[in-house]
Amino acid sequence: MDSLTLPLPSSLRSKLLEAGFANTSAFQHLTPLQLARDANISHQEALAILKTVSWMNCADQYSKEEDILSSAKTAWDLLCYEKSRKKLRTCCSELDTVLGGGFKPKELTEICGVPGVGKTQLGMQLSINVQIPSEFGGLGGQAVYIDTEGSFMVERALQMAESMIDYLKYATSSCESTVGLGMSLNVDTFLSHIFYYRVYDCTEQLAVVNSLEEFLKEHREVRLIVIDSVTFHFRQDFQDWALRTRLLNGMAQKLMGLAQKHDVVVVLVNQVTTKTNGEIVPALGESWSHTCTNRLILSWSNGCRQVHIFKSPSLPAATASFAVSADGIRDVESSKRIKLCTISSP
Amino acid sequence: MPPLAALALPSLSPELLSFFATHGIVSVEDFLIRDIYQLPGLRAADSDKLRKAVTEVLAFLENGHASWRNGWDLFNNLEHNIRFLPTGYDSLDSLLQGGLREGTVTELVGASSCGKTQLCMQVSAHVAVRFGAMVAYIDTSNSFSSERLEQMLNDLLNSQREVEKTGAFMQALKNIVCYRAFDVYSMLILLQKLNTSIENHSQKTHSGRLRLIVVDSVSSVISPILGGNISQGHTLMMSIGQILKKLAVDNSIAVLTTNHTVTGESGNFKPALGESWKSVPHVRLLLRREIADGIYVASLTKHSSQACTKEAAFSIGRSGLQANVNHE
Structure with a gap:
C-alpha cells in the first residue's frame, strides 16, 4: 500500500516520503528507533506511525484473502436489493407515483422551493410516515430531524400524527385479523420517535452531522434524517465561498456514507435564490447541485403546489401536484381520504 | 526511492546498513548521490564488502527499470490489442x-443533471453485454441505480430470444461490480486494491x-479537501489521477470519470478541480443540457489524437441515450 494513503499529518508524510518510505511494506521489521533515525522524526512519532501501519496491515490482510473483484457487490446483487427495498411514501399518491414509490433509502434527496410552498410540511410528514409499522407496509422506523431555522412546529406534527393514526385505525377496522394492530398505535410514540436537534450556527450543524454516526449506532431504528434547512446558516455567515463549498461537500459526503451504511433516507431542504436575470434557482450554487442524488423542486402553478423531479439517476423528469391540508401532505383532488397503504395479510 | 533495507540484497548486511545510516544514507536516492568510497x-577489511554491495545495488537498479519500446x-x-469500447450511441462513438x-x-x-451518470451507466451496460467483459463502477455520490441499468439492458437485449435473454441479462448485471467510496482515502485504497487484484483475477x-x-x-x-491553504488535497488529487492512468495503461483498461462544473470568475461555468487535473484525462467531453427543449449536447474539448471541433446532440429516453427526435 502506498504511504500516501496513511492517515498521517502532512508534515510527517513528507518526511517519510523523503526518506524513501513510499510503500508500507518498507515498514516491515522496523523498530521505532530505526524509523526515527532513518526518517529523522521523533521516537514518539515513529511509534505512532508503526502502530498505524500495523493496524492498516491487519485490516488489509483481512481483505487480502479475497480478491476484491470477485467479492464485490455486483449490479445484480444491487438490483435484488433495490427491488426488495421498501420506500418511504409521502401520503400523496401522485407524488409517490412519479418518485417510483416514494423516497428511497440510501439516497440523498434535496427539496428546494420558495418559502411557504410546503418544504417543511413535507419534511414533517415524512418524519411521521417513516414510523408507519411494517405491518401496514411502512418502514417502521424512527426519524432524526435537524432544524436550523426553527420552523418545526410540534403542534403541526401532532396533527399529522393524529390523522395518520386515525387513518391507520380506519384501514384496519375493516379486516378482523389486523384490528388489534391499529389499536396499539398512539400519538405519544409517534412524537417520541422523532429525534429533534435545533442548531443555531453552521459549526453546530457540522458537529451534529459528524456525531450522527455514533447516534445511529445507538439508535438502529432510525430510517430517516431530515435537515431543514441545509442552507440557512451557510447563507448567512460566510465570507469565504471556497471554504463554504468544501464544508458543504464534505458534509454531503458524510451523509452519503451514513445513508449507505445505515440504510436511511436522507432529505435535505434547500432554499431558493434569485439570479440576476430574475430566474429562481436553488441556493448554494453550482457545485452543491452535484451533491444530491435526487433534486425535487417545489413550486406554485395556478394556485396549486407542484413537485418537479429535476435530477435523478433513476427517474425520468416528471411533475406531480400535491396539497397541504389540515391532515398533512395529501393528493389534490381527494385531500381527505387517501390510498396510503395496503395491509399485508399475515 | 525505497530504503536500502527494502531491497533485501544479501550483500547489504546489517552492519553495512547501519554504517550507511550513520552517514545519513538510508534510501536508494541517498546512496546514489553520495560518493560511497x-x-x-x-x-x-570492509572495503571489499562495500565494493560488492555497490556493484550489487547498481546491478539491481539497472535491471529494475522498464525496458525501452519503440514506436x-x-x-x-x-x-x-487496443480496442475502442462503444458508448452505445453512434454519433457519440x-x-x-x-x-x-x-x-x-x-x-x-458538465453541470448537474446533464446526463453524466446516464452516460456512465449506458457505457457500462454496453461493455458488459457486447464484450462480456467486467466493469468496475466506483460510485461516490450514491447515484448508481441498478433499476435504471435494468431498463437500459432490457432494451439492449430486446432483439434476443426470450430464453437467452434472461441468462444474458443476469450475466451482464453480474459483470458489473460496484464499489462505493465517500472519501478520498477509501478511494485511494480501493484503487490500489483493484490494481493488485486485477492481475490475480484474470x-x-x-x-x-x-x-x-x-x-x-x-x-x-x-472537492471537500481541495483549496484553501491545504496543499495535501492537491497531492491526493494528483495521486488519484496517477493511479487511474497507471491502471489504464498497465492493464489496457478504459477509464471513464466524471467531473462537475463550478462558476468561474466571469460567471461562466468551468470544469472543477482546476488546472492541474486538466492534464489527467486524455479525452474530455463537455456535456450540456438545453433545459427548454430537453436536448443534450456533447462537445469534445480535449482529445489526444484529433481536433476538437465536433459536437453530438442527443436526448435521453427509456433505453438511454438516443438520437434527438426533433432533429431528424
Whole structure:
C-alpha cells in the first residue's frame, strides 16, 4: 500500500516520503528507533506511525484473502436489493407515483422551493410516515430531524400524527385479523420517535452531522434524517465561498456514507435564490447541485403546489401536484381520504 | 526511492546498513548521490564488502527499470490489442473515433443533471453485454441505480430470444461490480486494491477481463479537501489521477470519470478541480443540457489524437441515450 494513503499529518508524510518510505511494506521489521533515525522524526512519532501501519496491515490482510473483484457487490446483487427495498411514501399518491414509490433509502434527496410552498410540511410528514409499522407496509422506523431555522412546529406534527393514526385505525377496522394492530398505535410514540436537534450556527450543524454516526449506532431504528434547512446558516455567515463549498461537500459526503451504511433516507431542504436575470434557482450554487442524488423542486402553478423531479439517476423528469391540508401532505383532488397503504395479510 | 533495507540484497548486511545510516544514507536516492568510497570511518577489511554491495545495488537498479519500446511496437500494440469500447450511441462513438479507447482516461464534464451518470451507466451496460467483459463502477455520490441499468439492458437485449435473454441479462448485471467510496482515502485504497487484484483475477476466472473502470464522480470526493491553504488535497488529487492512468495503461483498461462544473470568475461555468487535473484525462467531453427543449449536447474539448471541433446532440429516453427526435 502506498504511504500516501496513511492517515498521517502532512508534515510527517513528507518526511517519510523523503526518506524513501513510499510503500508500507518498507515498514516491515522496523523498530521505532530505526524509523526515527532513518526518517529523522521523533521516537514518539515513529511509534505512532508503526502502530498505524500495523493496524492498516491487519485490516488489509483481512481483505487480502479475497480478491476484491470477485467479492464485490455486483449490479445484480444491487438490483435484488433495490427491488426488495421498501420506500418511504409521502401520503400523496401522485407524488409517490412519479418518485417510483416514494423516497428511497440510501439516497440523498434535496427539496428546494420558495418559502411557504410546503418544504417543511413535507419534511414533517415524512418524519411521521417513516414510523408507519411494517405491518401496514411502512418502514417502521424512527426519524432524526435537524432544524436550523426553527420552523418545526410540534403542534403541526401532532396533527399529522393524529390523522395518520386515525387513518391507520380506519384501514384496519375493516379486516378482523389486523384490528388489534391499529389499536396499539398512539400519538405519544409517534412524537417520541422523532429525534429533534435545533442548531443555531453552521459549526453546530457540522458537529451534529459528524456525531450522527455514533447516534445511529445507538439508535438502529432510525430510517430517516431530515435537515431543514441545509442552507440557512451557510447563507448567512460566510465570507469565504471556497471554504463554504468544501464544508458543504464534505458534509454531503458524510451523509452519503451514513445513508449507505445505515440504510436511511436522507432529505435535505434547500432554499431558493434569485439570479440576476430574475430566474429562481436553488441556493448554494453550482457545485452543491452535484451533491444530491435526487433534486425535487417545489413550486406554485395556478394556485396549486407542484413537485418537479429535476435530477435523478433513476427517474425520468416528471411533475406531480400535491396539497397541504389540515391532515398533512395529501393528493389534490381527494385531500381527505387517501390510498396510503395496503395491509399485508399475515 | 525505497530504503536500502527494502531491497533485501544479501550483500547489504546489517552492519553495512547501519554504517550507511550513520552517514545519513538510508534510501536508494541517498546512496546514489553520495560518493560511497569517500565515506570516512570505514575499516580496510570492509572495503571489499562495500565494493560488492555497490556493484550489487547498481546491478539491481539497472535491471529494475522498464525496458525501452519503440514506436513500431506501440503501433502494433494499438493495432492488435487496443480496442475502442462503444458508448452505445453512434454519433457519440464517431465523435470519439469509435468510443472509449482502452488505456486512456476519458472525462465527462458538465453541470448537474446533464446526463453524466446516464452516460456512465449506458457505457457500462454496453461493455458488459457486447464484450462480456467486467466493469468496475466506483460510485461516490450514491447515484448508481441498478433499476435504471435494468431498463437500459432490457432494451439492449430486446432483439434476443426470450430464453437467452434472461441468462444474458443476469450475466451482464453480474459483470458489473460496484464499489462505493465517500472519501478520498477509501478511494485511494480501493484503487490500489483493484490494481493488485486485477492481475490475480484474470488468471483465476474464465469470465471476461476487466475492460472498463467508471468513477462517478471524482470531484465529489476531492472537492471537500481541495483549496484553501491545504496543499495535501492537491497531492491526493494528483495521486488519484496517477493511479487511474497507471491502471489504464498497465492493464489496457478504459477509464471513464466524471467531473462537475463550478462558476468561474466571469460567471461562466468551468470544469472543477482546476488546472492541474486538466492534464489527467486524455479525452474530455463537455456535456450540456438545453433545459427548454430537453436536448443534450456533447462537445469534445480535449482529445489526444484529433481536433476538437465536433459536437453530438442527443436526448435521453427509456433505453438511454438516443438520437434527438426533433432533429431528424
